[in-house]
Amino acid sequence: MDLVYPLVNTFERKEVFTMPTLQPQPQITTLEQYEALPEDVRAEVFDGQIYYMASPSEIHQTISTELTTVLNTYIKSRKSSCKVFHAPFDVKLNDAPLTIVQPDLMIVCDKSKLDGKRCNGAPDFIIEIVSPSNPSDDYIRKLYYYKNTGVREYWIIDPRTKKVIVYYLEKPDFQMESYTFQDKIRVNIYEDLWIDFHEFGL
Secondary structure (H helix, E strand, O other): OOOOOOOOOOOOOOOOOOOOOOOOOOOOOOHHHHHOOOOOOOEEEEOOEEEEOOOOOHHHHHHHHHHHHHHHHHHHHOOOOOEEEEOOOOEEEEOOOOEEEOOOEEEEOOHHHEOOOOEEOOOOEEEEEOOOOOHHHHHHHHHHHHHHHOOOEEEEEEOOOOEEEEEEOOOOOOEEEEEEOOOEEEOOOOOOOEEEHHHHOO
8 A cells, every 4th residue: 555645745834933022231330430429329230230218217327326336336436447337338348240238337347448438348347237128138038148258147027026136257157146135146247346236235
């Protein structure tokens, strides 16, 4: 029995290929563009992408003021070369792509990182006070950048839950401890600096 094959006109068959739609790429922010922002605009840059920040709340400012006082008093009493800074003060963690943050509080012990305008490189100690509008920034995004750029110790203070999360980042398998606003917490980059949150009456 002979097999009969259907005739297929391969010349009349046409495949239509469409070019995939190109997604618009976000604009990469340069240092010059960042520095050109108005003075009253607070923003941070992660890998060239700019993120604007809301103004801090009353409880945010209260915590920041209390901690600044404690840290400054300790450092001055020890005649330490380290310096305390509070937001807004720029920290440039990377040049290309640009990454600039404004931690709520920080301690910088290497004066060569300070150029009069900002800190170039990782501070030794950083505190972030969680904003209700973007808590993931402090818990996820900033933890990633701080761990990978050389920050030694990082505290996340959350007024909503009244908790303090402390990360010791100097070792590859970094440690994490959780505290409350009733606890006395040691700043591990020093031997004898403790912060008693209960005294703040928060």
